[in-house]
Amino acid sequence: MNEAAPSNPSQTALFQWHVAQDARMVDFAGWEMPIQYTSIVEEHQATRNNVTLFDVSHMGRLRFNGDGAGALLDRMLTRSVSDMQVGQVRYSLICNHEGGILDDVLVYHLETPSGTRYFLLVVNASNRNKIIQWIEAQWPDEAAVELCDRTLETSMLAIQGPKALETVEPLLSIQVSGMKYFHAKVTNQMNKPCIVSRTGYTGEDGVELIIRKDQTAHILQNILAAGRKFDISPAGLGARDTLRLEAAMPLYGHELNESINPLEAGLGFAVSWQDGQGNDRDFIGRDALADLQSAGLQKRRVGLQLEGRRAAREGYSVLRAGQPIGTVTSGTYSPTLERPISMAYVDLQYAEVGTEVEVDIRGKSVSATVCCLPFYKRTG
Amino acid sequence: MNAEALLYCDTHEWVFVTDEDGQQIATVGISAFAVEQLTDLVYMELPTVGAAVTGGEEFGEVESVKAVSALYSPVSGTVIEVNEGLPDNLDILNSDPYSAGWIMKVKVDGALPANLLDYDAYQRQCGESG
Numbered sequence: 042m043n044e045a046a047p048s049n050p051s052q053t054a055l056f057q058w059h060v061a062q063d064a065r066m067v068d069f070a071g072w073e074m075p076i077q078y079t080s081i082v083e084e085h086q087a088t089r090n091n092v093t094l095f096d097v098s099h100m101g102r103l104r105f106n107g108d109g110a111g112a113l114l115d116r117m118l119t120r121s122v123s124d125m126q127v128g129q130v131r132y133s134l135i136c137n138h139e140g141g142i143l144d145d146v147l148v149y150h151l152e153t154p155s156g157t158r159y160f161l162l163v164v165n166a167s168n169r170n171k172i173i174q175w176i177e178a179q180w181p182d183e184a185a186v187e188l189c190d191r192t193l194e195t196s197m198l199a200i201q202g203p204k205a206l207e208t209v210e211p212l213l214s215i216q217v218s219g220m221k222y223f224h225a226k227v228t229n230q231m232n233k234p235c236i237v238s239r240t241g242y243t244g245e246d247g248v249e250l251i252i253r254k255d256q257t258a259h260i261l262q263n264i265l266a267a268g269r270k271f272d273i274s275p276a277g278l279g280a281r282d283t284l285r286l287e288a289a290m291p292l293y294g295h296e297l298n299e300s301i302n303p304l305e306a307g308l309g310f311a312v313s314w315q316d317g318q319g320n321d322r323d324f325i326g327r328d329a330l331a332d333l334q335s336a337g338l339q340k341r342r343v344g345l346q347l348e349g350r351r352a353a354r355e356g357y358s359v360l361r362a363g364q365p366i367g368t369v370t371s372g373t374y375s376p377t378l379e380r381p382i383s384m385a386y387v388d389l390q391y392a393e394v395g396t397e398v399e400v401d402i403r404g405k406s407v408s409a410t411v412c413c414l415p416f417y418k419r420t421g
Numbered sequence: 422m423n424a425e426a427l428l429y430c431d432t433h434e435w436v437f438v439t440d441e442d443g444q445q446i447a448t449v450g451i452s453a454f455a456v457e458q459l460t461d462l463v464y465m466e467l468p469t470v471g472a473a474v475t476g477g478e479e480f481g482e483v484e485s486v487k488a489v490s491a492l493y494s495p496v497s498g499t500v501i502e503v504n505e506g507l508p509d510n511l512d513i514l515n516s517d518p519y520s521a522g523w524i525m526k527v528k529v530d531g532a533l534p535a536n537l538l539d540y541d542a543y544q545r546q547c548g549e550s551g
Contacts, residue, residue, distance in 0.1 A: 279486070
């Protein structure tokens with residue numbers, strides 16, 4: 042983060058509810074968030090096997106109105122935005138001029154019930170202010186764009202797991218099971234707009250809802266009631282981290298930062314060099330990324346599979362014949378696989394799947410193997 | 422063992438000292454509060470028998486899904502026995518942290534450190550941090 046965390050962390054609309062559930066609360070990117078309610082492993086398994094509910098209201102929600110919004114975002118984002126159909130959601134990156142990653146985001150193209158089209162960016166909580174400042178600094182004078190930070194007026198709930206669609210379907214006026222993954226729709230909840238998307242950060246199927254803040258408690262109760270037959274339970278940031286790690290989704294501040302580029306991060310799919318018509322796109326960071334690509338990459342994000350039960354955690358050195366060749370960016374004990382898993386950056390020559398390496402786990406060298414990502418992929 | 426009869430470190434280890442033929446033997450474990458705070462334990466590194474431990478210094482580690490925590494010895498002395506089966510059955514720490522969940526036994530050198538807490542003082546500390 043560029044700024045010091047505020048001395049009084051923000052609270053989501055569900056803060057009191059989390060406390061009443063006996064959640065362990067932590068300061069996360071300036072927000073008081075639940076890290077776990079019961080146990081990370083229990084919440085993780087409940088997400089893989091049934092359905093859980095996450096309060097993800099700390100994520101930044103930035104709305105872009107106006108005719109110039111698509112063109113502005115085309116320039117800001119590594120993927121093209123103005124050619125998105127209404128209802129599409131895309132994963133993208135925001136790079137600086139050097140090709141370093143400022144944030145990873147979801148961009149939604151939406152239409153209100155009255156027919157107004159707009160774009161929505163969901164950004165990391167820790168990067169929200171940075172991204173607003175960055176975009177405002179790049180704002181062309183003539184742009185017919187209005188940026189509204191909707192983070193504090195709305196809440197965001199993620200319902201995730203194999204029973205997520207069945208849980209929310211009866212509550213919504215649209216059929217979510219008929220929606221494709223990475224699609225979204227504006228619908229109504231109690232006559233107020235509600236954005237429903239088939240998205241998530243767990244590696245499971247699921248839905249995310251963006252709702253008005255004053256409706257949060259009510260909608261939460263409806264979701265819990267509808268999910269009771271599937272044993273719905275809340276899940277915290279601890280399980281969110283182990284779930285996303287199994288699914289090999291990068292986390293900003295760990296796998297991604299301003300000195301890492303999308304190509305090293307294995308996110309080349311999120312860089313579109315050309316638009317839908319096959320014309321070269323101009324976006325911030327393009328030239329630097331093109332240079333990096335032609336010069337050849339130095340390192341690469343990989344998965345590491347370890348022996349034993351000790352996890353290789355963030356910051357640990359990856360070695361080959363005793364010499365440092367990389368660094369672990371995230372690591373945990375995988376509740377699904379019941380073994381330690383890690384992601385790391387290693388020098389390109391050691392990034393091949395099957396390469397034998399070592400990790401320095403608090404002074405002890407432990408054997409590890411570069412493996413395929415993701416560690417976990419849902420079936421069906 | 423009765424939790425109320427034990428002494429505690431502010432780092433959440435417990436110790437129970439017996440006298441065997443004039444030699445003080447300390448049994449060491451971690452408190453129920455520590456186990457609850459850590460949750461989701463996956464790994465424990467025991468000291469080796471014969472190793473020297475020092476009061477207030479690290480003698481092993483315990484790892485949960487979320488993080489790694491050091492274990493600190495309440496006493497100085499020599500490790501004479503370790504609970505070999507514990508690392509493969511860390512669930513014991515949830516059900517019985519004060520008896521079956523013991524970690525090591527130490528032949529104590531010298532006097533016990535003065536900063537060990539009795540049960541009431543330890544409970545007060547947990548109340549403040551918990």
